[in-house]
Amino acid sequence: MPSITFIHHDSRAETVSANDGDSAMYTALLHGIDGITGECGGGAVCATCHVYVDDNWLGKVGAVGADEDELLEGVVSERLPNSRLSCQIKITEALDGLVLRLPERQV
Amino acid sequence: MVATVTTAPPHTTQVLSFGAVPNDASSQPVVHLDVDPFAMDFFADPHPTHEVLRDAGPVVYLDKWNVYAVARYAEVHAVLNDPATFCSSRGVGLSDFAKEKPWRPQSLILEADPPAHTRTRTVLNKVLSPAVMKQLRDGFAAAADAKVDELLERGSFDAVADLAEAYPLSVFPDAMGLQKEGRENLLPYAGLVFNAFGPPNKLRQDAIERSAPHQAYVQSQCQRENLAPGGFGACIHARVDTGDITADEAPLLVRSLLSAGLDTTVNGIGAAVYCLARYPEEFARLRSDLSLARNAFEEAVRYESPVQTFFRTTTRDVEISGCHVGEGEKVLMFLAAANRDPRRWADPERYDITRKTSGHVGFGSGIHMCVGQLVARLEGEVMLSALARKVASIEITGEVKRRYNNTLRGLESLPVTFTPA
Numbered sequence: 001m002p003s004i005t006f007i008h009h010d011s012r013a014e015t016v017s018a019n020d021g022d023s024a025m026y027t028a029l030l031h032g033i034d035g036i037t038g039e040c041g042g043g044a045v046c047a048t049c050h051v052y053v054d055d056n057w058l059g060k061v062g063a064v065g066a067d068e069d070e071l072l073e074g075v076v077s078e079r080l081p082n083s084r085l086s087c088q089i090k091i092t093e094a095l096d097g098l099v100l101r102l103p104e105r106q107v
Numbered sequence: 108m109v110a111t112v113t114t115a116p117p118h119t120t121q122v123l124s125f126g127a128v129p130n131d132a133s134s135q136p137v138v139h140l141d142v143d144p145f146a147m148d149f150f151a152d153p154h155p156t157h158e159v160l161r162d163a164g165p166v167v168y169l170d171k172w173n174v175y176a177v178a179r180y181a182e183v184h185a186v187l188n189d190p191a192t193f194c195s196s197r198g199v200g201l202s203d204f205a206k207e208k209p210w211r212p213q214s215l216i217l218e219a220d221p222p223a224h225t226r227t228r229t230v231l232n233k234v235l236s237p238a239v240m241k242q243l244r245d246g247f248a249a250a251a252d253a254k255v256d257e258l259l260e261r262g263s264f265d266a267v268a269d270l271a272e273a274y275p276l277s278v279f280p281d282a283m284g285l286q287k288e289g290r291e292n293l294l295p296y297a298g299l300v301f302n303a304f305g306p307p308n309k310l311r312q313d314a315i316e317r318s319a320p321h322q323a324y325v326q327s328q329c330q331r332e333n334l335a336p337g338g339f340g341a342c343i344h345a346r347v348d349t350g351d352i353t354a355d356e357a358p359l360l361v362r363s364l365l366s367a368g369l370d371t372t373v374n375g376i377g378a379a380v381y382c383l384a385r386y387p388e389e390f391a392r393l394r395s396d397l398s399l400a401r402n403a404f405e406e407a408v409r410y411e412s413p414v415q416t417f418f419r420t421t422t423r424d425v426e427i428s429g430c431h432v433g434e435g436e437k438v439l440m441f442l443a444a445a446n447r448d449p450r451r452w453a454d455p456e457r458y459d460i461t462r463k464t465s466g467h468v469g470f471g472s473g474i475h476m477c478v479g480q481l482v483a484r485l486e487g488e489v490m491l492s493a494l495a496r497k498v499a500s501i502e503i504t505g506e507v508k509r510r511y512n513n514t515l516r517g518l519e520s521l522p523v524t525f526t527p528a
Contacts (some may be wrong), residue, residue, distance in 0.1 A: 029465050038465045039484065040352070043476045047237040067229070074237020107401050107488075 002071060002096035006033050008050075009104045020093060024050040026085035035102035042087040044068065048106040049086040050075040054099035058082055061089050061098070077103030123185035123449035125192055125425050134431035138163040138391040143171045144416065144439070145305045145513050147206050150449035153415070153516075154456075155396055157444035165428035172201060172306050174437040178285070178444035180451035181470070186419055186440055188473040192498070193419035193438060196220045200304030200418055200514075201437060210303055210315060212321065215359045217285070217367070217422070217475065224474065227360060230351050234342045240481045243282060248489040254370055259527050263504060266384070266521040271377035274490055279366070279369050283361075284338020285328055297370030298512060304515025320389045329358035349364040364479065371413055372483045376490055378411035379404050381521055382458045389460050393495045400495060403460035404487030408469035410458045413442035414518050419473070427479050442468045443516065461470060500526045 001015040004027055008014070018027040028036035028049070037048035044067060053061055061084065064072070067090050072079050086100065140163055142156055143149060149156055160167055160178035167176050177183050187192045195218055198204040204213065213219075216227045254274045259262055271390050272294065301319060302314040327333060334340030343364075347401045383390040383403070393399050400434065421436045432438065445468050447455040452462075470477035477483065492499070505522030 003226075029463075032463065040480060041466055041472055041480060043473065045232060045476065045478075046481060066233070070233065070235055074239075074241055 002076040002091050002093055002098070004091065004098045004100060007101045008097065009050060009102055010034050017038060018091040022027075022091055024051065024089040024091060024098070026087070027097045028086060030100065034101075035106070036086060038087065039107070040087075044071060044085065044087060047074045047085060049075075050077060050103050050106060051084055051086045051089075051100040052080055052099065052103065053082045053084050055082065057064060057095070057098050060095060064087075064088075071101070076101070076105045110371070123181055123428060125185070125189060128183050128510075134426060135164070135429040137166050137168050137175070137430045137432075139168045139170050142169055144176075144235060145172075145308055145310070146167070147511060150511050151509065152515070153443065154283050154447065155440060157447065160338075160441060161444055161448055164430070166229070166244065166430035166432065169439065172451075174201065174439050176431050176439040176441065177427065178441040178448075180445040180448040181467055182468075183440045183442060183445035184472055185440060186427070186505060187471055188337045188470065189206065190220060190224075190419075190474055191411035192422055192425050194220045194421060194422050195224070197420035199475075200422050201306045201439075203420060203435070203437060205420075205435070212359065214366075216354055216363050216478065221334075221474065224514065227352065228358065228474065230343065230346045231360060234339050235479055235481055239480060240485050244485060244489070247278050248492070249274075249486055249491040250274070250495070251486075251489040254300075254490075255497045255525075259497060259525050261522040263522070266380050266422060266501075266519050266523045267377055268520075270380060271373050271521075273387065274368055274376060275372045275486055278486065279372065281363060282339060282417055282482075283368070284340045286333055289324045291411055292321045293365065294373070295367050296321040296325050297366055298515070300366045301414075301512050301514035303513075308513070310511060323363055328359070328365065329361040331357065367477075368479050368482065370515060371479070372486050373476075374411075374413035374515050375408055375483055377403070378413055379407035379487055379491055379523065380494075380501065380516060381522075382410060383491075384406045384503050384521070386458050387462065387500065388456075389446075389458055390495075390501060393460055393491065394499075395497055396494055399460050400492040401488040402462070402464060402486060402511065405467070406458060406460050406462050408483075408488075409446045409452075409462075409464050409467035412446050412469050413516055414440055414469070414471075414514060415443045416514055441470075442471070445523075446516075468513060473498070497528055498525045499528045502526070 003017050005015045016031040027039050029038050039048045040046035068085050072083050121167050163180050301316040301320050302310045305311050331344040340361045346352050347357050348352050393403050423434050425432050428447050470480045502524045504524045508520040510517050510519040
């Protein structure tokens with residue numbers, strides 16, 4: 001199972017294992033990671049699963065979709081070049097070791 | 108009825124898949140129940156019957172209306188998330204549009220399937236996006252503060268008419284860009300729409316009989332020339348100019364927001380105030396941590412489930428958790444029962460404003476999940492924040508009366524007294 005490390009805004013790190021095919025958001029909720037809200041449950045509606053992808057992984061998580069790009073305009077914490085919605089990052093073996101940083105706020 | 112004590116670990120969303128080839132020989136028998144979930148005595152206290160429905164099996168059959176039904180979280184969530192098997196285009200009420208003419212022109216979003224649904228949904232998602240909510244936030248918050256100040260001056264009032272209805276009415280019609288005249292039709296029209304999802308009982312028949320003036324108002328209010336610039340309505344019509352939708356489609360999409368954008372938030376805010384009045388220790392927690400306002404609203408939506416039920420129609424023979432359901436069958440989803448299923452929720456009968464609520468189906472789930480959920484949450488959060496900052500206690504001071512609707516759960520009257528903070 002691929003592992004994902006979530007780094008909280010206060011630098012605390014939590015590493016969890018993910019099911020192949022789940023989204024990063026779903027993995028976070030499954031493991032009770034505070035800092036991912038996921039109000040819409042993965043429907044790409046709410047922009048409350050915002051993450052900053054670690055630079056080393058930016059090339060591997062795929063591109064931002066057009067709808068996601070518009071949603072990212074609505075995130076509460078600052079949008080940065082490495083901002084993504086974690087519901088749109090599908091976990092595969094190729095992402096084993098992925099590092100995602102959490103913003104200060106989601107809502 | 109004694110509730111079964113079951114401890115369910117949070118976040119154990121069971122993922123179900125539906126068998127492609129049904130096999131009658133191996134299927135489990137479906138339990139038939141003599142339950143009318145659209146009867147007055149059911150509405151008065153649905154929770155014990157919800158438990159019966161959940162415990163009878165993963166799928167049950169309701170002889171009264173000849174429909175299959177699911178009431179456990181896992182099955183409700185799974186049906187919501189398989190729109191190819193459980194379609195919406197044959198109506199999301201009891202009436203099957205393949206057999207009966209819809210009572211009004213069919214919705215282009217609620218009563219549609221992919222790929223047609225995808226196009227219209229994309230348009231409404233953009234009109235009601237997180238970025239749009241950011242722009243509305245300050246105005247909605249100021250209106251909530253002003254409403255609570257006004258109610259504190261009065262001291263005692265009806266929290267349904269004067270708060271749960273008055274606050275959304277003070278922000279939503281203007282955000283839509285509606286004309287000032289005729290707004291008194293909005294709540295009756297929404298009540299009609301949600302009654303019409305139910306069976307042909309008295310609630311539905313009475314609502315449709317009285318519907319002509321409300322339908323005329325809504326039809327007129329959906330036209331481009333009657334919608335103020337900058338509002339949700341005008342933003343929908345602007346998508347005609349970009350080629351995303353046709354000029355004929357735009358009024359019907361405006362109608363979707365008029366149908367589902369007001370009464371739902373009225374009942375959501377009403378549910379939250381009713382919860383905070385009944386559970387003062389939760390109101391105290393909210394007052395000591397204002398950051399809980401948004402989740403306190405979300406938990407009220409889980410706890411009370413303002414939208415209680417929706418139907419789907421099967422597009423093929425299917426097995427749901429071992430139970431065979433044929434093609435063309437109506438399947439009733441008990442969203443409210445799923446939201447209190449002890450198989451999914453720890454201590455489900457408790458209103459807990461710190462609960463991890465993600466995954467509840469109070470707004471639905473999947474491709475049809477409430478398109479206005481961000482508006483609802485915004486209204487709920489800023490109202491609960493205003494209450495927590497300004498009000499020390501909410502006391503129920505008179506008889507609580509329930510409002511009856513085939514789909515919506517809420518109150519007719521909630522007399523309360525506010526003590527200022």
